[in-house]
Amino acid sequence: MMKNIALVAICLPLILTACQKHSAHAGGTEVRSGVLHEAMKDVVAPQAQILWDVSNRGMNDEGAPDGSRLTDEDWAKIIAAGASLEAKATELAETKKIVVARPGETIQDQENPGASTPQQVQAFIDKDPESFSAMAQALAQSGKEFSEAAKQRDAVKLAALSGALDQVCEDCHLRYWYPQQATPQ
Numbered sequence: 500m501m502k503n504i505a506l507v508a509i510c511l512p513l514i515l516t517a518c519q520k521h522s523a524h525a526g527g528t529e530v531r532s533g534v535l536h537e538a539m540k541d542v543v544a545p546q547a548q549i550l551w552d553v554s555n556r557g558m559n560d561e562g563a564p565d566g567s568r569l570t571d572e573d574w575a576k577i578i579a580a581g582a583s584l585e586a587k588a589t590e591l592a593e594t595k596k597i598v599v600a601r602p603g604e605t606i607q608d609q610e611n612p613g614a615s616t617p618q619q620v621q622a623f624i625d626k627d628p629e630s631f632s633a634m635a636q637a638l639a640q641s642g643k644e645f646s647e648a649a650k651q652r653d654a655v656k657l658a659a660l661s662g663a664l665d666q667v668c669e670d671c672h673l674r675y676w677y678p679q680q681a682t683p684q
Contacts, residue, residue: 533590533591533594533597533598534598534599534600534601535591535597535598535599535600535620535624536599536600536601536604536606536607536617537601538587538590538591539607540607542583542584542587543584543587543588543638546580546581546583546584546587546642547580547584547664547668549576549577549580550577550580550581550584550642550645550660550661550664551661551664551665553569553573553576553577553580554577554645554654554657554658554660554661555661556568556569556573557569557573557654557657557658558654558658564654564655564657564658565654566652566653566654566657568654569652569654574649574650574652575649577645577646577648577649577657578645578646578649578650580642580645581642581643581644581645581646581647581649582642582643582646583642584638584639584641584642584645585639585640585641585642585643585646586639586642588635588636588638588639588641588642589635589636589639591632591635591638592632592633592635592636592639593632597621597624597628597631598621599617599618599620599621599624600617600620600621604617605617606620606676608677613679613680614677615676615677615678615679620675620676623674623675623678624675630674631671631675634667634670634671634674634675635671637667637670638664638667638668638671641660641663641664641667644656644660644663645657645660645664648660
């Protein structure tokens with residue numbers, strides 16, 4: 500019975516996603532839409548945090564990569580989180596019209612002085628959607644690379660990927676979420 504429940508818990512989201520993608524087809528062309536704030540808070544941020552937290556456990560006391568400190572469960576978590584991050588970021592990259600937030604919804608930090616509102620972030624993305632898509636593709640690639648490194652149990656690669664993921668996130672946030680905080684180069 501428990502195996503059946505676990506199987507349903509794993510397969511149901513995949514089936515629902517497949518059905519949603521199938522029903523989103525219009526005249527043979529898939530139509531994608533999404534709310535960026537939801538994607539970030541519900542999938543991207545939590546999965547990135549898992550990647551950072553679990554990968555950090557694969558470091559020894561001197562801060563050097565040590566894959567022996569990671570359990571089979573840790574490696575599996577990295578693979579799953581990388582795949583989830585890749586899937587959501589790919590979806591964002593392929594979305595024709597990004598919607599930053601639903602009407603009336605607040606975004607993280609907007610109440611802070613100098614922070615952007617959803618309308619401002621929307622304008623930043625609408626001004627250059629191709630660059631936003633490229634950044635989302637970079638995020639997807641990062642997720643894919645985490646999964647691949649975990650499948651190979653490569654702690655050295657994980658350590659490098661952690662820093663690279665941080666940079667991908669920072670670059671996008673500075674360009675679209677907090678451009679007023681970017682420093683001229």
